[in-house]
Amino acid sequence: xSKDQIKRTVLCFLPLVFAIVGILFMFGNTLSYTIKYVPDGxxxxxxxxxxxxxxxxxxxxxxxxxxxxxxxxxxxxxxILPLFCLLKKDKINDYFVYGSIIxxxxxxCFLFMSKExxxxxxxxxxxxxxxxxxxxxxxxxxLCSTISVFSVLALINEKIGLNTKSIAExxxxxxxxxxxxxxxxxxxxxxxxxxxxxxxxxxxALRRGPAHAFVASGLIYGLLTCxxxxxxxxxxxxxxxxxxxxxxxxxxxxVILNNEEKPLWYRYIFVVIAAIASTCVRxxxxxxxxxxxxxxxxxxxxxxxxxxxxxxxxxxxAGFLVLYPTIVKLNKVFPVKNK
Numbered sequence: 001x002s003k004d005q006i007k008r009t010v011l012c013f014l015p016l017v018f019a020i021v022g023i024l025f026m027f028g029n030t031l032s033y034t035i036k037y038v039p040d041g042x043x044x045x046x047x048x049x050x051x052x053x054x055x056x057x058x059x060x061x062x063x064x065x066x067x068x069x070x071x072x073x074x075x076x077x078x079x080i081l082p083l084f085c086l087l088k089k090d091k092i093n094d095y096f097v098y099g100s101i102i103x104x105x106x107x108x109c110f111l112f113m114s115k116e117x118x119x120x121x122x123x124x125x126x127x128x129x130x131x132x133x134x135x136x137x138x139x140x141x142x143l144c145s146t147i148s149v150f151s152v153l154a155l156i157n158e159k160i161g162l163n164t165k166s167i168a169e170x171x172x173x174x175x176x177x178x179x180x181x182x183x184x185x186x187x188x189x190x191x192x193x194x195x196x197x198x199x200x201x202x203x204x205a206l207r208r209g210p211a212h213a214f215v216a217s218g219l220i221y222g223l224l225t226c227x228x229x230x231x232x233x234x235x236x237x238x239x240x241x242x243x244x245x246x247x248x249x250x251x252x253x254x255v256i257l258n259n260e261e262k263p264l265w266y267r268y269i270f271v272v273i274a275a276i277a278s279t280c281v282r283x284x285x286x287x288x289x290x291x292x293x294x295x296x297x298x299x300x301x302x303x304x305x306x307x308x309x310x311x312x313x314x315x316x317x318a319g320f321l322v323l324y325p326t327i328v329k330l331n332k333v334f335p336v337k338n339k
Contacts, residue, residue, distance in 0.1 A: 011155040012082045015100060015148040019079025022144035023072065026054050029135030030068070031118055037128040051135060063122050064114070071110050075141065078104035078148055082155060098210050098252055100152050102281075104145045105242060109288045111142050112238075116291040120298045156211050166208060170216045173200040177221055192308025198316035201247035202275065203327060206258070207336050210251035218245020234293050242285030249281060250274040257324075258331055271324060272317065279313030
């Protein structure tokens with residue numbers, strides 16, 4: 001077995017190892033809540049903290065099983081799917097790789113949100129409830145899932161395909177997105193604003209594929225806009241990496257969208273599906289950011305993020321549908337070979 005084969009095998013198994021470690025630690029301490037009360041005859045309040053883990057969270061006395069069922073499924077899929085890359089079927093492997101990244105990111109998002117969901121659905125029914133916090137088990141699970149994502153990105157490093165031409169094209173489209181970010185329609189009623197910044201990112205994804213688009217849109221463009229928007233670097237993982245990296249979902253469909261043998265109406269259906277999926281992932285990232293960083297409740301976070309994110313997604317989709325035939329023609333003149 002060559003060094004490259006050994007490296008590939010190790011990278012395929014790493015997500016599974018970290019998935020197992022993350023799940024095991026969640027049996028230690030997943031959440032904790034504190035109550036504060038004054039006993040009869042006492043002058044000072046007493047605080048008591050109770051630790052929760054997967055066993056207690058799935059028991060009937062505590063509740064909240066759906067969140068952790070989703071987390072466990074997502075972490076497990078994130079760890080298992082890369083193993084299928086050991087099969088030497090490149091086209092099929094791509095979907096397993098991207099599926100692993102997406103499910104791991106979903107697990108991270110809901111691990112961060114579990115505290116707020118717990119507070120809004122369970123904790124406030126507890127008498128004298130004071131506060132809730134993520135436990136060390138959840139923190140380790142978040143760390144493990146994050147490492148898993150980067151190990152899968154290392155597995156597909158050769159698929160990112162950065163070269164002089166692609167960097168120049170990315171720079172132009174990222175610059176266009178950057179300009180469009182400043183041309184916005186504010187939503188006075190709910191906050192946020194509607195713009196077309198996702199449109200150039202969709203074009204990157206259609207041209208270059210999901211892995212390349214995730215790096216260009218989530219990591220690079222996300223960092224630039226994070227630094228200029230002024231909301232602080234704490235918002236970078238969810239509002240920017242996940243929020244704009246979600247444009248890479250369009251790249252999952254680039255084989256269909258660039259196939260001129262398919263009728264145009266058929267490809268338009270997949271354009272709509274891809275844009276909707278991308279917008280939904282951006283919405284999840286925005287929800288997590290609002291709940292974790294700004295301490296919004298679940299409903300308040302949805303009311304703030306849903307209007308501007310879905311309207312922006314709709315605007316980008318409309319522009320994408322208009323430009324799609326031109327982009328397909330551009331691909332014929334300047335073809336891109338996605339690995």
